[in-house]
Amino acid sequence: MVTSTCCPNWPALRFRKDGHHCAPIPLLPLIDCFACLAQDVSDALEALRYQDGESGEETAEAASHAQREHGQPAPAFPVPLAPQRHINQRMYRRAIYHPSDVRLSPGPGAAPMPIHAINHVTIIVRDMDRTVRLFVQALGAREEYRSPEREYSKYPETFLRIGDLWLVVMEDAHIQRARSYDHIALSIDLEAVPEVTRRLIEAGAEVVPSRPRIGAESASVYFYDFDNHLFELHAGDVADRLRHYAAARQGV
Numbered sequence: 409m410v411t412s413t414c415c416p417n418w419p420a421l422r423f424r425k426d427g428h429h430c431a432p433i434p435l436l437p438l439i440d441c442f443a444c445l446a447q448d449v450s451d452a453l454e455a456l457r458y459q460d461g462e463s464g465e466e467t468a469e470a471a472s473h474a475q476r477e478h479g480q481p482a483p484a485f486p487v488p489l490a491p492q493r494h495i496n497q498r499m500y501r502r503a504i505y506h507p508s509d510v511r512l513s514p515g516p517g518a519a520p521m522p523i524h525a526i527n528h529v530t531i532i533v534r535d536m537d538r539t540v541r542l543f544v545q546a547l548g549a550r551e552e553y554r555s556p557e558r559e560y561s562k563y564p565e566t567f568l569r570i571g572d573l574w575l576v577v578m579e580d581a582h583i584q585r586a587r588s589y590d591h592i593a594l595s596i597d598l599e600a601v602p603e604v605t606r607r608l609i610e611a612g613a614e615v616v617p618s619r620p621r622i623g624a625e626s627a628s629v630y631f632y633d634f635d636n637h638l639f640e641l642h643a644g645d646v647a648d649r650l651r652h653y654a655a656a657r658q659g660v
Contacts, residue, residue, distance in 0.1 A: 528574035529592055532563065533635040536579035540566050542633060543575065546604070546611040547594075570594065583635065591630070591638035598643040601627050624652030 533539045543549035553567035563578035573594060596604060608615050613631040621628070626644030633639065
């Protein structure tokens with residue numbers, strides 16, 4: 409056996425009986441590979457644990473109860489409980505992994521980021537007064553601040569309050585924005601959809617047809633403002649939609 413001189417971190421060269429040597433294999437990449445494989449297995453077990461809405465604690469308690477009541481043996485290799493990776497675990501519980509799924513999440517031991525919610529949304533328009541009137545008349549927005557000049561910001565601006573949303577409307581007479589499906593979605597009650605649609609049309613907004621939807625997604629109203637910003641008024645929530653998606657994959 410002869411030590412490799414090309415890289416001190418590589419293992420020794422090994423020779424076969426016929427005199428040919430086997431290529432050295434770097435150990436660090438192998439270690440990284442096995443670490444990634446172990447994480448994939450851990451993620452898959454965690455996903456299975458959340459099947460049918462069960463948490464790790466519920467699964468462990470059920471196994472312990474079965475052992476006490478029926479004398480069933482404990483699992484040969486107990487699955488360790490993974491750390492909670494989401495702020496709202498009930499809303500974001502995972503369904504069973506589909507082979508095509510790729511879900512990203514913080515690594516083990518990662519500290520949670522102190523993000524609470526969206527702070528504010530800023531849009532830049534050519535005519536600030538016209539856009540402010542649209543949101544006040546159609547959506548009942550409340551104007552809280554207005555600066556016709558660049559007093560504190562890069563552009564003249566108006567602060568609007570729409571429900572819990574802080575919307576900042578800034579003005580740049582030369583701004584040009586192409587249309588896309590990028591949009592801001594606001595929550596509304598289902599029974600308010602017809603009235604809000606009527607008010608949007610009367611205020612001059614361009615209400616556009618919604619995409620095809622399934623029942624679990626509830627209703628939405630899409631509209632463009634005067635500068636091609638797309639807004640959605642949505643009557644559903646993410647918890648209902650995820651439950652429906654999970655049920656559909658399981659054939660329920």
